[in-house]
Amino acid sequence: MNSSLSLARLLATWFGCGYAPKGPGTVGSLAAIVIALPLYYYAGTDAWEFGILGLVFIAPAIWAADVTARETGLVDPQIVVIDEVVGQWISLAGAARLNWKSWLAAFVLFRLFDIWKPPPARQLERLHGGAGIVLDDVMAGIYAALVLFAAGWFNLY
Numbered sequence: 001m002n003s004s005l006s007l008a009r010l011l012a013t014w015f016g017c018g019y020a021p022k023g024p025g026t027v028g029s030l031a032a033i034v035i036a037l038p039l040y041y042y043a044g045t046d047a048w049e050f051g052i053l054g055l056v057f058i059a060p061a062i063w064a065a066d067v068t069a070r071e072t073g074l075v076d077p078q079i080v081v082i083d084e085v086v087g088q089w090i091s092l093a094g095a096a097r098l099n100w101k102s103w104l105a106a107f108v109l110f111r112l113f114d115i116w117k118p119p120p121a122r123q124l125e126r127l128h129g130g131a132g133i134v135l136d137d138v139m140a141g142i143y144a145a146l147v148l149f150a151a152g153w154f155n156l157y
Helices: 003-012 024-043 047-056 058-072 082-092 100-116 121-125 129-153
Strands: none
Touching (some): 024 100, 047 129, 082 100, 100 129
């Protein structure tokens, strides 16, 4: 395996999370939260900055997902979980404040929208290669962020 394939696989599986035997997508989402928590508590990262972080990772995620999909010969390999990481971080951008309720809500809402895939997420999933793997999760993250924002507006957390 050459070095670009190794880097792509490392990113696509989010440092091995994609190899979880059950629920690799959920494990990827949890990994995103596990990384976000110390960034928030120790580095002072705000909710909107997680959205920026997610956006910054879109291009590398598409590249890594595309390389890994071609390498495995699968359209959407289950081991690719960087898309969940990106979507999960985007979902956090909608939080009016970050507390245990908003962290939990962001996680649950993102997983719900990632599984449900309301339009246009389902259509984005049909795009070719890494774009189709990643962009549906970006949309799921946007939906989760919007619901989280509305819940915060009404002081529900």
